[in-house]
Amino acid sequence: EAQVTQNPRYLITVTGKKLTVTCSQNMNHEYMSWYRQDPGLGLRQIYYSMNVEVTDKGDVPEGYKVSRKEKRNFPLILESPSPNQTSLYFCASSFEGRGTDTQYFGPGTRLTVL
Amino acid sequence: GNSVTQMEGPVTLSEEAFLTINCTYTATGYPSLFWYVQYPGEGLQLLLKATKADDKGSNKGFEATYRKETTSFHLEKGSVQVSDSAVYFCALSFSGYSTLTFGKGTMLLVSP
Numbered sequence: 001e002a003q004v005t006q007n008p009r010y011l012i013t014v015t016g017k018k019l020t021v022t023c024s025q026n027m028n029h030e031y032m033s034w035y036r037q038d039p040g041l042g043l044r045q046i047y048y049s050m051n052v053e054v055t056d057k058g059d060v061p062e063g064y065k066v067s068r069k070e071k072r073n074f075p076l077i078l079e080s081p082s083p084n085q086t087s088l089y090f091c092a093s094s095f096e097g098r099g100t101d102t103q104y105f106g107p108g109t110r111l112t113v114l
Numbered sequence: 115g116n117s118v119t120q121m122e123g124p125v126t127l128s129e130e131a132f133l134t135i136n137c138t139y140t141a142t143g144y145p146s147l148f149w150y151v152q153y154p155g156e157g158l159q160l161l162l163k164a165t166k167a168d169d170k171g172s173n174k175g176f177e178a179t180y181r182k183e184t185t186s187f188h189l190e191k192g193s194v195q196v197s198d199s200a201v202y203f204c205a206l207s208f209s210g211y212s213t214l215t216f217g218k219g220t221m222l223l224v225s226p
Contacts (some may be wrong), residue, residue: 004157027196031212037178042218044201058213099207100146100165103159103214 002027003107012112020107021076023091025054029104031097033058035067036087037079037108043090046053049074050097081113116141118205120217127194127224135220137178137190137204144207147171147180147187148214152201152208161202199224 005026013019025032033048035058045058063085065077074093078085089109094101104106121136132215139145146165150158162171167182187204204217 033213035214040218042216044213044216045144048213053205055211069152092158094212097212099209099212100163101212102163103158103212105150 003093003102004104005067006089006106006109008109010110011109012114019078019111021078021083021089021091021095023063023074023106023113024072025074025093025104025108026072026089027093027095027104028071029093029095031073031094031101032068033092033103034059034064034076035090035092037090038087042078046076046089050084081111083113085111085114087111115146115208116215117206117210117219118206118215120202120220122218123201123221125220125222127222128224129196129224130193131224132153133189133191133194133198133222135148135202135222137175137187137217139187139204139206141185141208144182145208146204147178148207149176149178149187150203150205150216151219152204152219154200157216158203178200185210193226196224196226198222 034046035043047066049055091106092103094103148163149161151161151194162173164171164180170179
């Protein structure tokens with residue numbers, strides 16, 4: 001089954017404790033990205049990657065890191081999480097990264113930073 | 115910059131009622147337009163899209179027409195079902211890269 005998977009689905013952590021949220025897709029997509037969803041703000045892009053070893057900032061990159069060492073994986077790293085990073089996070093992928101492409105979203109990771 | 119504005123929700127309807135969710139956009143140039151739907155506890159999935167002016171996207175009884183003159187992409191369905199209860203997001207992107215600019219989302223609640 002074609003899908004985007006994220007782990008963990010739920011995470012409660014404390015300020016300053018480094019964490020990684022994994023994202024993997026099995027559709028051989030070139031483009032991957034991370035969004036965060038907050039009430040009243042909709043979804044905002046954090047980082048995106050057009051291909052392996054190519055990443056770039058989205059609208060809200062502060063406090064986050066990403067890497068793209070393999071085509072299928074695009075982990076999101078929070079080196080020192082803070083309470084304002086409490087949010088619902090979605091990973092997404094698309095075939096070639098064109099503006100007309102359909103994006104496929106993972107099920108989401110709900111992060112709480114205490 | 116680019117932006118998408120949707121009507122605020124929740125929109126509450128009875129089953130078989132007609133649905134309209136308004137969406138307008140501000141952008142330089144001619145973006146592709148999308149409606150994504152998020153069912154409770156799930157990720158977003160594409161509902162329909164239109165990539166150029168006057169295109170009509172349709173899926174599962176939902177329709178939306180890309181109106182360049184009014185910069186709009188309103189979502190409609192003739193007869194909603196309880197199973198349509200979800201949050202609906204209007205979004206745009208430009209050719210060359212897939213970054214989506216989303217509206218804030220509109221929650222639809224359909225009662226039997």
